[in-house]
Amino acid sequence: MKNFEYAAPCSENEVLQLLSDQSGQTELLAGGTDLVGLMKKMIVTPDRVVNIMEVPTLKNIEAVDGGGVAIGATVTLDEILAHPYLEDYPAITDAILGINSMQLQSQGTLGGEILQRPRCWFYRNGQELLDTGQISGGDNRFHAIFGNNGRSKFVQSSRIAPALCVLAAEARVIGPSDSDIQMIPLLDLFRTPRQEGQREHTLLPNQLVTHLVLPPVNGGLNATYEVRQGAGPEFPLASAAVSLELDNQQRVHQARVVLGQVAPTPWSSAAAADALMGQPLDAQAAETAGLAAVEEATPLSHNGYKVQLAQVAVKRAILRAAGLETGGL
Amino acid sequence: MVLQDNDQTKEPMGPYQWPARKDTDVIGKDHDRLDGLVKSTGAAKYTYDVNLKNQLIAVALGCPHSHVRIKSVDSTAAEKVDGVVHVEVLEQGKEGKEVRWAGELLVVVAAESEGAAREGVANIKIEYEMLDVFTADDDLEAAQRAKRTTKGGNRIETEQEPGDDDDEDEFYEKEFVRLFKDAEIVHEGEYGIDAITHCCLEPHGATAVWEGDKLVVYLSTQNVSGTDDQFAGALGVTANDVEVRCDYIGGGFGSKFAPDYWGIAAARIAKKTGRPVRLMLDRDQELRIGGSRPSGYVKVKVGADKTGKLSVWDSHHWGTGGSGRGAVSIGVVPYVMVPPNRRSIATNINTNNAPVRAxxxxxxxxxxxxxxxxxxxxxxxxxxxxxxxxxxxxxxxxxxxxxxxxxxxxxxxxxxxxxxxxxxxxxxxxxxxxxxxxxxxxxxxxxAAHPSTCTLKIHPDGSVESFLGSQDLGSGTRTVCAQVLAETLGLKVTDVTVNLGSSKYPISGPSGGSTTVGGVSQSHRRSAQDGLQKLFVLVAAKLGAKASDLIAAGGRIQTTDGNKSLSWKQACGLLGVTPLETTRSHERGKDGALSSxxxxxxxxxxxxxxxxxxxxxxxxxxxxxxxxxxxxxxxxxxxxxxxxxxxxxxxxxxxxxxxxxxxxxxxxxxxxxxxxxxxxxxxxxxxxxxxxxxxxxxxxxxxxxxxxxxxxxxxxxxxxxxxxxxxxxxxxxxxxxxxxxxxxxxxxxx
CATH class of the missing domain: 3.30.365.10 (Aldehyde oxidase/xanthine dehydrogenase, molybdopterin binding domain)
Incomplete structure (x- = not known):
């Protein structure tokens, strides 16, 4: 770990003042479950670490006027699990429960979880994040099966981001100056880096996500399904989140499907959503949507099996949202 | 009366045996681990926890490549990092050396803090000449093409023996053809088991401190009694100058029998700097060089009768033990159930991975x-x-x-x-x-039980202690030793104290091969039985009874008819001011009735x-x-x-x-x-x-x-x-x- 300066500001404005406009010079510390490991391996070597856990405005879960919920960026995952406001958002709680680790759930924060760095084993072993041949010619069993035609072949690792995306969450982003406040649809926050050093999101180095704001679900259904090998905190091999609204004839009239762990960003599948439109919510519709979701998959040399897992994840997320048996382990 | 009985040449008393199942009070009964509480509360000090005053933290640079030759090493920038106290280029990190696996430690940096040591490591500049890499241990043909194979042996046994005039190779070829033709069912397949690595919860490592010319090493080890001389040999001192301590260990599983070159380096740097030095592998290094288990892959054809009983086995297996080490032995394929006709061939593959450990x-x-x-x-x-x-x-x-x-x-x-x-x-x-x-x-x-020596001290105040240079891997060795003493002396488990974890204690074998419980229960039973006999002599004189008519049970020493007795404490009070000390050993292969x-x-x-x-x-x-x-x-x-x-x-x-x-x-x-x-x-x-x-x-x-x-x-x-x-x-x-x-x-x- 490189020596660094440590700051623990107490307000959002103080945070902005402490952040550098140069990428990599400052890093935000929340739960630390990702950052500390990266710093110990010197994959990330900031000059200053800004601990945002002392900022009170980031720590709350609040109801939003007109419906919906705003969750502060440093709210811990177990606080979300226990909060009554989140009862209508099982897609989120499914994903948090899947983490299966009391330590990660009690220490990890929402902001940190969705903006964690890629788990790519080349990157975590000190190699470049983008492909220079090490990924396409190497062991890429856990890498992307979508959105991988450029040099980004890692997968976005957040467990919760697909759920937030299907729920149309927006990120409240502040900075660089005190007066800069904007709401960004979460899906737009993520991007596929095109050159080494580019982050996996569109935030400037001196911007801060303060809250994730969820609109009301208005009776809609939502769920997350992760294909996990074990019962521990291992990351899933593939996951999917869905949100669905039914018309009065119990047919789908609005659908969002976002896959996780399969692309450099949360991967929205319009094809799967389209396949559901107008359909009754049953096993056949789920199967068809699953197949549609993976039609355009472009697996790498070692990860063809993930195509089936992604298909199953979509199918089972739909079944789970509908309250039907998923049929698997 | 001579109460000291430490003469190893003296004929032990014996006969040594276990009580019958119906007669035991402690043996064969569940008992919580004696160290369960200190472990579960965090009070137990593992090697990793040792934190000595003025201690330096050492971090090592592992080779980032799988096969290289070192062209040059420059540690000047590392030496200038604030907080860095000492930089040592290890033997295998020197110019011109070939490094055959990633993770091999090349340079050690000792500093005032882990952060400074890591920053020092990051500032070491090494130029590498890249060499060919091979790790595809499941691919026999690729290994042969890369000239990475060596013979691992072969074994042929058939019910029909070749005649004196037969060409053996020709005979066996024909014989196996015949055997498969005669089999009622033939099955062919390929199977495999990948290499796995040791991943002890506590990584390998040591903290070394010199007290004058004497070295104390806190070592995470399965071999307390056998590592002091390894340190001594490497550092040019005698084993008497070295004490290895290991009270608690976070896993070994066969990978922690030696000081390892990094443990020696810690001791060497401690000597050079005059300060205690701690060098523990990090998680990455632990998995890369802390030892692994060989892979094994087999192509096999078998013949069987209609019950499924195999009559003939014909296999070729291969795998890797890492760089320069053998893989799966020919002796275990096939395993336990070996058909009367078998041909097994083994090939070792030399890969660019760290060598295996047990x-x-x-x-x-x-x-x-x-x-x-x-x-x-x-x-x-x-x-x-x-x-x-x-x-x-x-x-x-x-x-x-x-x-x-x-x-x-x-x-x-x-x-x-x-x-x-x-x-x-x-x-x-x-x-x-x-x-x-x-x-x-x-x-x-x-x-089979390993060699073990136990010194038992029965103190005049009734307390009982044993001493042995063994180690408790977490398997309950302390508790088992205490149970043997308690059973033998008629006491409770909590009445006795077992001291292990120091090479200054009587020698006990390394804990490998499932040998510990046999060894330590042998030495404890022997010393307790003989110590008790000595005590019986004193008690017999006091009670006016025969020593041979005494038993120890329920915290008392009494005649078999129960008419005369002393409490354990009263009995021990007869020792005066000198503890009764009894040292007994078990030699490997001389099991008697106590172990097999x-x-x-x-x-x-x-x-x-x-x-x-x-x-x-x-x-x-x-x-x-x-x-x-x-x-x-x-x-x-x-x-x-x-x-x-x-x-x-x-x-x-x-x-x-x-x-x-x-x-x-x-x-x-x-x-x-x-x-x-x-x-x-x-x-x-x-x-x-x-x-x-x-x-x-x-x-x-x-x-x-x-x-x-x-x-x-x-x-x-x-x-x-x-x-x-x-x-x-x-x-x-x-x-x-x-x-x-x-x-x-x-x-x-x-």
Whole structure:
């Protein structure tokens, strides 16, 4: 770990003042479950670490006027699990429960979880994040099966981001100056880096996500399904989140499907959503949507099996949202 | 009266034996670990916890490449980092040296803090000449093309011997053709078991401090008594100048018998700097160089009769023990059940991985998996119950344990409810995409007691202490020693204190090969029996009784009729001011009635498999294990459960992944998805352990059980998955990818 300066500001404005406009010079510390490991391996070597856990405005879960919920960026995952406001958002709680680790759930924060760095084993072993041949010619069993035609072949690792995306969450982003406040649809926050050093999101180095704001679900259904090998905190091999609204004839009239762990960003599948439109919510519709979701998959040399897992994840997320048996382990 | 009795040449008293089952108060009874509380509260000081005043933290630079030659090393920038006190280029890091595996430590930086040491390491500049890399240990042809193979031996045995005039090669070729032609069923297949790595919770490492010319090393070791002289030899001092201490250890499993060059480096740097030095491997280094288990892959053809009993075995197996080390022994393929006609050929593959170290039952897990999955596939081919086919093959047992296995199979089948759950391979009920299956495996191990010396002190105030240079690997050694003393002296376990973990104590063997419990219970029983006899002499004089008429029980020493007695404390008060000290030893191979060797075990697994995702869950696992006389059933069962959990990990999750391009061990850095897979509590299902201890086994005395229960899990689980799917997933670990690939292949899709 490189020596660094440590700051623990107490307000959002103080945070902005402490952040550098140069990428990599400052890093935000929340739960630390990702950052500390990266710093110990010197994959990330900031000059200053800004601990945002002392900022009170980031720590709350609040109801939003007109419906919906705003969750502060440093709210811990177990606080979300226990909060009554989140009862209508099982897609989120499914994903948090899947983490299966009391330590990660009690220490990890929402902001940190969705903006964690890629788990790519080349990157975590000190190699470049983008492909220079090490990924396409190497062991890429856990890498992307979508959105991988450029040099980004890692997968976005957040467990919760697909759920937030299907729920149309927006990120409240502040900075660089005190007066800069904007709401960004979460899906737009993520991007596929095109050159080494580019982050996996569109935030400037001196911007801060303060809250994730969820609109009301208005009776809609939502769920997350992760294909996990074990019962521990291992990351899933593939996951999917869905949100669905039914018309009065119990047919789908609005659908969002976002896959996780399969692309450099949360991967929205319009094809799967389209396949559901107008359909009754049953096993056949789920199967068809699953197949549609993976039609355009472009697996790498070692990860063809993930195509089936992604298909199953979509199918089972739909079944789970509908309250039907998923049929698997 | 001479109360000191430390003369090792003096004839011990004996005869040494264990009380009958009906006569024990402590032995054979559950007892919590004596160190359970300090461990669970964090009060126990492991090597990793040692934090001495003025201590330097050392961090080592590991080679980032799999095969290189060092062109140049420049540590000047590292030396200038604030807080760095000392930089040492290790022998293998010097210019011109060839480094054959990634992770090999090249330079050590000792600093005032871990952060400064790491920053120092980051500032070391090394130029490497890149050399050829090979790590594809499953690909025999590729290894041959890369000239990375060496012969691993061969063994041919046939019922028909070649005649004097026969050309042997020609004879055997023809004979095996004939044997397969005569077989009622022939099966061919390829199977494998990947390399796994040691991943001790506490990594390897040491803290070394010099007190004048005397060295004290806090070492995470399985070999307290055997590492002081290794330090001494490397540092040019005598073993008498060195004390190795290890009160608690966070796992060893066969990988921690030596100081290792990094432990020596810590001691050397401590000498040079005049300060204590701590050098523990980090997680990445621990997995890369802390030791691994060889891989094994086999191409095999067998012939059998209609019962599934094998009549002929013909195999070629290969694998890697890393750089320059042998792989799976020819002696364990086939395993335990060896047909009368067999030809086994082994090839070692030299890869750019760190050399293997002993890993809980070296060779046996691979031999078991490479052999008994074949037997199970024969059962599948015949449409027979695997249980019956294993039973038929017990006729081929080569260790004389066929009857024990048969009995253990019955016990295991009852506990598993095998007959009710059984279905032919691939013919079970399907619930959604989930199928269930049953599988079994069986194993053998030696476990002969290692040498052990115990000094017993009975103090005039009634307190009792033992001293021995052994170590408690977490298996309950302290507790077992205390139980033996308590039983022998008629006391409670909490009345005695067991002191171990220092090389200054009487020598005890390394804890490897399941040898510890036999050794330490031997030395404790002997010293306690003889010490008690000495005390009886004093008590007899006091009571006006015969020493031979005295017994120790319930905290008293009394005549057998119970008419005369002294409390233990009163009896010890007769010692005056001098403790009674008795030192007794056990020599390997001289077991007598207290210990022996040679055990058998049978394991069965019940699994569920999701055919759509390839995910496997172990629902229930039954382990029936013989280990002679059991001192503490609780710790014994715990040891077996731990072995089963390790086996489940190796069956489903655990795998060293080498990058095909660079050879790098890609998943060494963590335990998450892209890291090294291990089983979690939610993954292990219901583990049922049955200690197999009929009088026929109990009467053999104490035998270790650290290794044997770790042998069969891969076999039992692989067989259960094959039973569930009707398709063999040929290589363990059976990852979702491998399960789906096997299903696709069987369906003709791949």
């Amino acid at each position: 890993w809980r039952a070296p060779n046996h897990p691979q031999g078991c998996a490479l052999s008994q999955t074949v037997i199970d596939d024969v059962a599948g081919k015949l449409g027979k119950d695997s249980y019956d086919v294993f039973m038929a093959n017990l006729a081929n047992c080569t260790n004389g344990k066929a009857e024990v296995y048969a009995d253990q199979m019955k016990v295991a089948a009852r506990l598993m409810d095998w007959k009710a759950k059984w279905h032919p391979h691939g013919k079970g009920a399907v619930k959604g995409s989930v199928v269930e299956g049953l599988g079994m495996g069986l194993h053998t191990w030696g476990g 060797s040679g055990v058998a075990g049978v394991q069965m697994a019940h699994v569920s498999v999701d055919k759509d995702t390839g995910v496997i869950r172990v629902n229930k696992f039954v382990a029936v294990q013989d280990q002679g006389l059991v001192i503490n059933p609780k710790t014994c069962k715990s040891q077996i459960s731990g072995a089963v959990i390790m086996g489940i990990a190796a069956s489903i999750y655990e795998q060293r992944v080498n990058d095909p391009r660079t050879g790098l061990f890609l998943n060494s850095g963590s335990f998450d998805r892209d890291g090294y897979g291990l089983a979690r509590l939610g993954d292990v299902g219901d583990i049922v352990v049955e200690l197999y201890e009929p009088e026929s086994e109990r009467s053999r005395g104490v035998i270790g059980n650290g290794e044997p229960p770790a042998i069969s899990p891969k076999t039992a689980i692989s067989n259960a998955v094959a039973n569930a799917l009707g398709v063999r997933v040929p290589v363990v670990p059976m990852t979702p990818k491998r399960v789906l690939d096997a299903l696709a292949k069987a369906a003709g899709k791949a």
